[in-house]
Amino acid sequence: MRSELVTTLKRRATEIIDGLAEHQEPVLITQHGLPAAYLVGVETFSRMQKKLEILEGVARGEKSILEGRVVPHQDAKRRMARWLE
Numbered sequence: 001m002r003s004e005l006v007t008t009l010k011r012r013a014t015e016i017i018d019g020l021a022e023h024q025e026p027v028l029i030t031q032h033g034l035p036a037a038y039l040v041g042v043e044t045f046s047r048m049q050k051k052l053e054i055l056e057g058v059a060r061g062e063k064s065i066l067e068g069r070v071v072p073h074q075d076a077k078r079r080m081a082r083w084l085e
Contacts, residue, residue, distance in 0.1 A: 001026060002023070002025065004016060004027055004028070004030070006031045009029055016039065017039075020039065020040065021043075026038045026039060027039040
């Protein structure tokens with residue numbers, strides 16, 4: 001992963017942003033020698049958001065199972081059929 005100083009970002013923002021689309025990897029921005037932010041392209045960010053939504057859904061499902069909030073398969077099929085109408 002590429003790393004850039006915040007001062008470099010200020011001077012060469014257009015060039016760095018153009019590189020995001022080409023390389024498809026985040027750029028770590030550092031300030032005073034410490035990690036400060038990640039700069040990612042729009043497509044990369046969108047993919048990350050979609051993956052996060054899926055993982056959050058899986059986590060909610062697992063939590064529901066652990067809490068005993070489940071229904072028999074036939075009931076679930078019936079509910080889904082009504083929902084899809």
